Amino acid sequence: MTKTANNYFNLNLATSGLLVVFLLLGLAYIYLVNTSVFLVNERRQNEEAITEIEANLAVEETAYLAKMATIDKALALSFGFVEAPKDSNFVYRDRPLSDHNLSFSR
Known part of the structure; x- marks a missing residue:
């Protein structure tokens, strides 16, 4: 009789x-699925933000390039810039770069 009661106790335990293990595994599954859904949604929002930032950056680059096209030697001299003397230690170029010749050879 004692042996039978002991077996029932072990079976009950x-x-x-x-x-308890199945309950913990179920809770872990729900938590992990919920977390992955939130992370996928956050990734989508981040990708949309990246797209918007890249579009704004392209607009700013276009505005920058448009302003760069208006800068010339006369404008620089009107703002108080001076030409570098030939015997200075500054880097300067004898002729401006053309659109077709972007090399550093003379």
């Missing part, structure tokens, strides 16, 4: 243990 094993059943309770398995129930």
Whole structure:
């Protein structure tokens, strides 16, 4: 009789243990699925933000290039810039770069 009651106790303990393990696994599954759904949504929002930032950057680059096209030697001299003397340690170029010749050879 004692041996039979002991077996039932172990079976009851094993059943309770398995129930707790399944409950913990179910909660972990729900947590992980919920977390992955939130992370996928956050990634989508980040990709939309990146697209918007890249579009704004392209607009700013276009405005910058348009302003760069208006800068010439006369404008620089009118703002108080001076030409570098030939015997200075500054880097200067004898002729401006053309659109077709972007090399540094003379």
